[in-house]
Amino acid sequence: MKFGPVSVSRAQGCVAAHAIRLPGYVLRKGARITAADVTALEQGGVREVVVAEMAADDVAEDAAAQRVAAALLGPGLRADPAFTGRANIFADRAGLLLVDRAGVDALNDIDEAVTLATLDEHALVPQGAMAATVKIIPFAAPEDLVARAEALARARGPLVRLAPFEVRRVAAISTLLPGLEPKVVEKTMTVLQRRLAAAGAKLVAERRVPHDERSLVRSLRELALERPEIIIVFGASAITDRRDVIPAALEAAGGEIRRLGMPVDPGNLLLLGDLAGVPVLGAPGCARSPRENGFDWVLNRLLAKLPLSGRDISRMGVGGLLMEIPARPQPRQERDLPRAPSVAAVVLAAGRSTRMGGPNKLLETVQGRPLVRHAVEAALAAGLGEVLVVTGHQRAAVEAALSGLPVRFVPNPSFAEGLSTSLRAGLEALPAKADGALVLLGDMPLVKPALLARLVAAFDPAGGAHVVAPVRDGRRGNPVLWGRRFFPALCAIEGDAGGRHLLAEQTETAREVEADDGALIDVDTPEALAAIRALG
Structure with a gap:
């Protein structure tokens, strides 16, 4: 591949190395230059392009x-179509990522043109979330280089694969002491059930017994007869020694201790044992918190039925210093820590549906629910900080269609003046802490929570990604996530327009996320509504 400046007259068929913007015309970086591009550039006075x-x-x-990604993939993962030299790899189901670290290093050592980045080994990957990405640095790579990368990946077996969660039945015991309030135990069980639900498991049995060895032995033996796949013991008092209540009771019940203590903080005071072939976890106090801690690292491997020995736990020290949990008895010295950007959703649902020829499309039924409810429920399922819904035309009916959902309604009395007024109303109503706004259209029912989560994950203002847009077959769609720096420009838009033109100008600050057709499909006409309904 040759790289450098050429005269515009010789540029046809080449790939543009940089974006060029002229009045009424944009040549995008990475675009293959056509005859029409040559004409537009020459008419714009451009004589040379890189x-x-x-x-x-x-x-x-x-x-x-695409070829390199296909060669290195293992079970449970899929690669989306490559775009701008990047093939993103996603989880087909929830599980833990398994990585051949030496293989990844070897692939990245072949040549600087080929790169593979992954989540950390044993990272929990929700279904539909990104686990790895292959990026080709230049605009093309020699065939022999691509073939070498493929051969290495295939020779080593999958470089990345997903261990699916397999455990379905989990039992728990809480030991009790005077002063341990029942609401603490209730909250602990709620937090545990949420952890299990993320892996497709359920809490099938629960016991609450006094914090003494005899009571705990009896409860362990009773639970073992119910054949759970994991038993978790939450102690009223932390485990401090192998002769303490929980480890002593496990051995007295006929079990064994594999490991007491782990080099992960929070999570140091964890016990891993076995009773009649069933893993037993003595939970550290931090396991009562929903924040990530060492308990999650061990529990998730057990839920995926991955081998886990005491030696495996002793190897968790590097990276084992985790985020602080405020409730710990002796907090570490406080300091300012970087935080993930806060993103709120703004759902635009104020329009008059003029192209529908009468009815308000947002109130039409699709799959048994009002059309507008699909977009709002997707935003809620994505776990965003807050969901705002801008209403205007038939405001009462639209808000009634969303009854029962935890959203904040933002009325737009100027809705008849166009889309820009709803966008402005939503942005101006955002909480001050919001670093970004994910702007959804109420008439796009095929946008899924997994896409919204990927857009949020790609939003990184500190790293230069101030706006994130979904892309399908080279076309940008919706919703778009805008960083706060763009709010003034978005609020200045007038008429029946959104941020499309502003987005087109962002060549350095925009990040694109591959999406399915749902990012391009809205319901503007009776025909479009019929087509959506036909999908079932």
């Missing part, structure tokens, strides 16, 4: 990324 010129044996960046 391009990448492919050699006969070069593989275009998207094709190269």
